[in-house]
Amino acid sequence: EAQVTQNPRYLITVTGKKLTVTCSQNMNHEYMSWYRQDPGLGLRQIYYSMNVEVTDKGDVPEGYKVSRKEKRNFPLILESPSPNQTSLYFCASSRQGKGGGELFFGEGSRLTVL
Amino acid sequence: KNQVEQSPQSLIILEGKNCTLQCNYTVSPFSNLRWYKQDTGRGPVSLTIMTFSENTKSNGRYTATLDADTKQSSLHITASQLSDSASYICVVRSSSGTYKYIFGTGTRLKVLA
Numbered sequence: 005e006a007q008v009t010q011n012p013r014y015l016i017t018v019t020g021k022k023l024t025v026t027c028s029q030n031m032n033h034e035y036m037s038w039y040r041q042d043p044g045l046g047l048r049q050i051y052y053s054m055n056v057e058v059t060d061k062g063d064v065p066e067g068y069k070v071s072r073k074e075k076r077n078f079p080l081i082l083e084s085p086s087p088n089q090t091s092l093y094f095c096a097s098s099r100q101g102k103g104g105g106e107l108f109f110g111e112g113s114r115l116t117v118l
Numbered sequence: 119k120n121q122v123e124q125s126p127q128s129l130i131i132l133e134g135k136n137c138t139l140q141c142n143y144t145v146s147p148f149s150n151l152r153w154y155k156q157d158t159g160r161g162p163v164s165l166t167i168m169t170f171s172e173n174t175k176s177n178g179r180y181t182a183t184l185d186a187d188t189k190q191s192s193l194h195i196t197a198s199q200l201s202d203s204a205s206y207i208c209v210v211r212s213s214s215g216t217y218k219y220i221f222g223t224g225t226r227l228k229v230l231a
Contacts, residue, residue: 008161037219046223047162047207094161105150105211107219109161 006031010095010110017085018118025080025113027095033108035098036078037062038070040091041112047094053078054100085117120145122210124222132230135198139225141191141208149213153182153193156205156224165193165206198229 008029017023029036037052039062049062053072067089069081078097082089092114096107122143131137143151150169154162166175168184168191175182179202181194195202208222 044223047221049219049221092159096161106152106164106167107154107162107209109163111161112159114159 006108008095008097008108008110010093010113012113013111014114016116016118019086020084023082023085023115025082025093025095025115027078027080027110028076029078029097029108030076031097031099031108032075033097034075034100036072037096037107038068038078038080039094039096040064040089041094042091050080050093082115085115087117089115090117091115120210120212120218120220122208122220122222124206124208124225126225127223128226128228130228130230131198133198133200136194136196137198137227139193139195139206139208139227141193141222143189143191143208143210143220143222145189145210145212145220147213148186148189149211151184151191152209152211153180153191154207154209156207158204162207195227198227200229200231203227203229 011026034055038050039047041047048064051070053059095110098107125140152167153165156162166177166182179196184191205224205226207224210220212218
């Protein structure tokens with residue numbers, strides 16, 4: 005089954021404790037991206053990757069890091085989480101080129117930073 | 119500035135009624151426009167895709183329209199069901215350089231029995 009898998013789905017942590025949210029897709033998509041969703045603000049892009057070893061900042065990259073060492077994985081790293089990073093996070097992937105572009109989203113990771 | 123604006127922000131209708139959601143965009147150059155449905159706490163799922171040359175497309179009870187001249191799209195839901203309660207997000211893909219997705223903030227639809 006084609007899917008985007010995020011882990012963990014729920015996480016409560018404390019300020020400053022480094023954490024990683026994993027994202028994996030099994031569709032051989034070139035494009036992957038991370039979003040955060042906050043009430044009233046919609047989905048905002050954190051980082052995206054056009055292919056392996058190619059990453060770029062989205063609209064709200066501060067406080068986050070990413071890496072794309074393999075095509076299927078795109079982890080989101082919070083080196084020193086702060087309470088303002090409490091949010092619902094989504095990973096998405098898509099095939100690029102003609103006929104592509106539909107974003108396939110994971111089920112989301114709800115993060116609470118105390 | 120590339121922007122996507124949706125209206126209304128929220129909408130409450132009775133089961134069986136029709137409704138229309140609006141999306142206006144200022145994205146250029148335009149590649150395509152998709153409507154996504156997002157159930158509470160779940161990831162968005164694509165409903166329809168509209169390209170520059172298409173002006174109407176249906177997916178069951180969902181019908182999307184696109185007017186590329188006025189840069190407006192609408193999503194019409196016919197004979198609404200309780201399961202249509204969700205947020206509907208308009209996403210425009212730009213073809214400028216690296217492909218970029220511009221998201222609307224969504225319309226939250228509530229269907230009441």
